[in-house]
Amino acid sequence: MRLVAALLVAMSLATPAGAQGWATSWAASVQGPYPTGNPSAQPDQRFAFPDPARGASDQTLRLVLRPSLWGREVRLRFSNAFGTRPLTLDGVQIGLQLGGATLVPGSNQPVRFAGRDSLTLPPGDSAWSDPVALAFVPEAGAGTMQGRKLAVSLHVAGESGPMTWHAKALQTSYATPPGAGSVGHEEGEGAFPFSTASWFFLDALDVRAPAGTPVVLCFGDSITDGTASTLNGDDRWPDVLNRRLVARFGNRVAVVNAGIGGNQIAGPAEYSPQRPFPGGPAAGQRLERDVLSLSGVTTVVWLEGINDFSRNGNAEVGTVQAAMRDTVARLRAGVPGVRVIGATVTSALGTEGQAHGFREQDEKRSALNDFIRNGGVFDAVIDFDAATLDPATGGLRPEMVPDSTTGGPGDRLHPNRAGYLAMGNSIDLGALLPGLR
Structure with missing residues (x-):
């Protein structure tokens, strides 16, 4: 259950001692169906998923993820948001990653759904699992698990059809060949020869935490999703922010990444499994x-x-400003008391051979940044533009251009690890979470 105004940090003082609630610790905003999207550093998927129309077929996926907040009890949300046929999952397990597709011995345990071993999701639906007690998390000091990664294994019974996914995981996960059956109970990696840099069907993880635990959600496009950061390096700016919060407050704040590469504020006007768009x-x-x-x-x-x-977007500034204002109003209505912070948009000037980098785009970007800073829509502003701008060129600073994952020249649109580090370090933690001590 989503808490409302009582989730504000200052209100936590009024929460009864020992009260607990769910806090989202990790998420992967879904899109699709596969292969529509903008993955990064993606291995060849032909052997794991030979036919996108059939999707996953009697095979097991082992998805690796890093919680930002740890607890001894979790639940998982699975999604068939962009599927076109019922999706049946069984043999779902959760364990602690040792390395690759191998699990820490003895950590793997089953996940159930209303007491059952399987879940069938109609097209467009999602569902939470039953709570799972993680026996490997210490009774005292869940924060000692910070930085560790979970491995969620799931078996697709039959054929999934078109697959709901999150294209740009920048995290290696694993798959069996089609027809390999349900092998999520196995701790070793021998059954999982194929790798993927995307997440499929799984879109959120909650942990049981003290009521009022702050959850910071980072909403955006590829620059939040982490394009040009380091594969498996956890170098996105939300990751940098998470580490700063852990250093300051320990295991008391969650940071959730809700970015989708290519995402837009005002477009596309329509999105469906029949009419998908790479940016979600x-x-x-x-x-x-x-x-x-x-x-x-x-x-x-x-x-x-x-x-x-x-x-690709060709939107007018006024259209984007209106859509931003409307979305913030809906956000405040849906989560009373939520703190909404606007971040200025970083430069793409000088990008070559792409849909970005031209002068008119930069003029519109500057106008939107002025609206973000001075439009009165947001509770506070984070100036990512100032943290990354090269005054001499109007583009990204030179050291922020080379691509971190591939070692290539970079695209002058996405900051690399150095850029994301500067962005994450530029955030005023006091403005982000006023009242937290």
């Missing part, structure tokens, strides 16, 4: 699923807009 549904179209339905959200940081002004 527009911000307002996905607000309920990716923000409002998550648990315990107290603060939203919104960084988005550059794609609206690309040659």
Whole structure:
């Protein structure tokens, strides 16, 4: 259950001692169906998923994820949001990753759904699992698990059909060959020869935490999703923010990434399995699923807009400003008391051979940034533009251009690890979570 105004940090003082609630600790905003999307550093998927129309077929996926907040009890949300036929999952397990697809011995345990071993999701639906007690998390000091990664194994019974996914995981996960059956109970990696840099069907993880635990949700496009950061390096700016909060407050704050590569504020006007778009549904179209339905959200940081002004978006500034204002109003209505922080959009000037980087786009970006800073829509502003701008060129600072994952020249649109580090370090923690001590 999503808490409302009582989730504000200052209100936590009025919460009865020992009261617990769900807090989202990790999420992966869904899109699709596969292969529509913008993955990064993706291995060849032909052997794991030979036919996208058939999807996964009697095979097991082992999805690796890093919680930002740890607890001894978790639940998982599975999604068939962009499927076109019922999806049946069984043999779902959760364990602690040792390395690759191998689990820490003895950590793997089953996940159930209303007491059953399987879950069938109609097209468009999602569902939470039953709570799972993680025996491997210490009774005292769940924060000692910070930085560790979970492995969620799931078996697709029969054929999934078109697959709901999150394209740009920048985290290696694993798959068996089609027809391999349910092998999620196995701790070793021998059954999982194929790798993927995407997440499928799984879109959120909650942990049981003290009521009022702050949950900071980072909403946006590829620059929040982490394009050009380091594969498996956890170098996105929300990751940097998470580490700063852990250093300051310990295991007391969650940071959730709700970015989708290529996402827009105002477009596309329509999104469906029959008419998908690589950047996923527009911000307002996905607000309920990716923000409002998550648990315990107290603060939203919104960084988005550059794609609206690309040659793919072609939006007018006024259209984007109106869509941003409307989405913030819906957000405040859906989560009373939520703190909404606007982040200025970073430069794409000088990008070559793409839909970005031209002068008119940069002029629109500057106008949107002025609206974010001075429009009175947000509770506070994070100036990512100032943290990354090279005054001499109007583009990204030179050291922030080379791509971190591939070692290539970079695209002058996505900051690399150095850029994301500067962005994450530029955030005023006091403005982000006023009152937290």
